[in-house]
Amino acid sequence: MDPDDHVCLCFHVSLRKLRNYIARENPPVPSRIADCLGAGTGCRWCVPFLVRLHDQHRAGEPMDLPVSPTEYAARRARYRKTGERETPDGDPGTTPTDDSPDGSPGGSPDG
Numbered sequence: 789m790d791p792d793d794h795v796c797l798c799f800h801v802s803l804r805k806l807r808n809y810i811a812r813e814n815p816p817v818p819s820r821i822a823d824c825l826g827a828g829t830g831c832r833w834c835v836p837f838l839v840r841l842h843d844q845h846r847a848g849e850p851m852d853l854p855v856s857p858t859e860y861a862a863r864r865a866r867y868r869k870t871g872e873r874e875t876p877d878g879d880p881g882t883t884p885t886d887d888s889p890d891g892s893p894g895g896s897p898d899g
């Protein structure tokens with residue numbers, strides 16, 4: 789994914805904006821990434837990817853998502869149609885729920 793590609797397709801939040809926000813704010817939990825233009829608070833498709841970016845940052849690794857924007861959008865379209873996530877290689881492979889204890893965006897307001 790390139791820096792100007794959108795990670796949160798609902799709110800048009802690019803990878804570049806997310807990288808800058810995470811680097812600047814150093815959010816203690818992934819749910820705080822929602823403060824970056826509402827990322828992750830719409831259909832929730834991007835939440836596992838936001839968690840991955842957060843994990844990469846916390847680990848001191850480069851923040852990157854190894855998926856093409858075309859494939860990413862197609863997978864989101866299938867997710868919105870079926871409500872199910874695919875977990876091919878390179879996919880975060882997590883399916884947080886609204887009450888997820890991992891602090892993913894859209895979870896509890898104090899998380």
Ligand code: FES
Nearest residue numbers: 797798830831832
């Ligand atoms: S793609 Fe981010 S909330 Fe829908």
